[in-house]
Each structure stands twice: as C-alpha cells, then as structure tokens.
Ligand SMILES: [Zn+2]
C-alpha cells in the first residue's frame with residue numbers, strides 16, 4: 001500500500017510502499033478515506049514529544065471504513081489503554097500510564113490502510129463528508145475537552161486560531177459564550193475567519209481584549225502566551241493549555257495569578273469525550289474550513305501548517321469517495 005513514513009526527527013516524511021497491515025487481537029482493518037493533519041505531527045517530526053519507532057506512519061484523525069463490516073468510523077489519538085491502572089479505573093483513561101497513541105505508537109492514517117482497536121473507533125455522524133469529519137477527531141475533540149475545562153465561562157479567549165479554535169469557536173458561540181480570538185499579529189485571514197464564525201472580537205495575541213476574560217484556551221505552542229492570557233483574565237479565571245507541547249513559559253509576578261486564577265493543561269482524550277462531542281457536533285452543526293492535500297503531499301501539508309499557510313484545518317485525501 002502507499003504510505004507516508006517517518007524516519008527520524010528533522011527528516012521530512014517520505015512516501016513508501018508498505019505491506020497492508022494485518023489486524024491483531026481485537027483490531028480491525030480500515031480502508032482510509034481521509035486523515036486530518038495535527039500540530040502534534042509537527043512536534044513528533046521535530047522530536048519534541050518522544051521519538052516514534054521508524055518507519056512510523058503518522059496521522060491520528062482517521063476517517064475510513066472497517067473492511068469487514070463496511071461501517072464508517074473515526075480513529076482518534078487515543079489508540080489503546082490498559083483498563084486497569086488508577087487512571088483507567090477512575091474515568092481518566094486519557095492519563096493511562098500505558099496508553100498507546102495512534103500515529104505515534106501505532107501506525108496512523110497517512111496510508112491506504114490502518115489497523116485499530118475496535119473499542120477505540122468512533123461511529124461518525126451522518127451528513128459529514130469524510131474531509132469534514134476528520135478534523136473533528138483531534139482538533140474538535142481536544143478542543144472540546146479544553147472547552148469543558150473552562151466551566152461556564154461566558155467570556156472566552158482562544159489563543160491561536162487554527163484547526164481546533166475554529167471548531168471550538170462554533171461550539172462556544174452555540175452555547176451562548178462570547179469568543180475573543182487571538183491570532184499571530186497581522187493574520188487578517190484567521191481574524192476574518194474568527195469573525196465569520198461568530199467571534200465577538202478578533203485581534204493579535206499582543207493585544208488586550210476589550211473586556212476581561214473568564215477563561216482562555218491556548219492552542220498555539222508558544223509559552224509566552226501563558227502570562228499574556230493570565231493578564232487578560234478576570235479574577236477566578238482559568239488558562240487552559242491545550243497542546244501536547246509548548247515552548248518554555250516565562251516567569252511572571254505572583255500578582256498575575258492571585259485572586260484564584262488558575263493555569264492547567266489538557267492531555268489527550270477519553271472515549272467519553274468523543275461520544276459526547278460527536279453527538280453534539282451535528283446539532284450545531286460544526287463545519288470545518290478545510291484545505292485538502294493528496295497523500296503524496298502530506299509532508300507539504302505539515303510544512304504549510306508550520307508556516308501558517310492555510311486557515312482552519314488541513315486534510316489529507318487518501319481515497320475518499322466524497323473527494
Ligand atoms: Zn492531534
């Protein structure tokens with residue numbers, strides 16, 4: 001089968017011919033239709049979040065069909081958990097000590113076929129073409145988990161208006177929140193997209209919002225945004241860091257954290273997050289702004305993500321009947 005593989009940190013992903021994978025115990029084989037690109041792929045490529053065993057196939061927002069049953073499913077980042085550790089047995093499988101992740105520990109979706117544990121595949125809502133469903137599986141899901149960590153915050157800041165933020169903006173507006181979108185300074189396209197999706201205000205991350213925020217989610221991998229966002233919070237507000245990796249956070253005075261402000265991170269997802277979000281998304285309905293790439297150009301999709309060359313989500317079309 002055609003696949004795109006990782007060799008070592010810093011080397012671009014390359015096309016390869018691999019044997020079609022055989023499902024193991026509890027696994028199913030999936031014919032991949034599409035797989036959305038995620039910033040985590042860049043962190044993996046750069047060796048920032050561990051070095052996967054080469055040749056590894058990245059891609060953890062997979063939409064495809066289970067060969068045996070013909071059912072269309074989504075495969076997310078969480079690929080396997082032990083079911084026994086203190087985290088698994090307390091509703092926190094996202095923190096499982098032995099978790100295995102799709103596209104890092106298990107081959108992912110930048111290939112014509114993938115195998116996945118059946119218990120971690122999600123049925124997908126009807127009415128979503130493949131390239132629309134794919135970004136829901138990490139950008140949407142992790143964003144949704146981060147949004148839930150904001151409680152009932154009415155005034156919500158989103159720092160880094162990319163794939164996750166443009167989906168979560170729609171959910172937040174649907175829930176009656178006011179969204180303040182922060183982009184790289186001068187990124188007019190991302191700011192225009194934010195306004196078109198219902199954001200009350202959009203500006204550069206070097207700007208202060210017109211009113212204090214009850215919560216802020218940081219999707220950009222830039223640690224200097226943490227004290228920035230903290231300074232934009234009202235008392236009792238929360239900063240949620242939603243990425244798997246971020247540059248170091250500069251020090252800041254305690255007075256910025258005082259008055260019960262909090263900083264926390266969000267790690268991975270639980271299957272419950274997936275079930276809840278995939279039930280909610282069609283009610284809004286969430287629509288992704290998608291740029292499509294053929295499988296052979298997966299490496300370019302990642303570099304375009306790094307360069308901020310598109311707004312919204314990028315999706316690799318592998319063999320989508322809806323392409
Ligand atoms: Zn991801």
Ligand SMILES: [Zn+2]
Pocket residue numbers: 081082083084085086087088093095096097098099
């Ligand atoms: Zn576990």
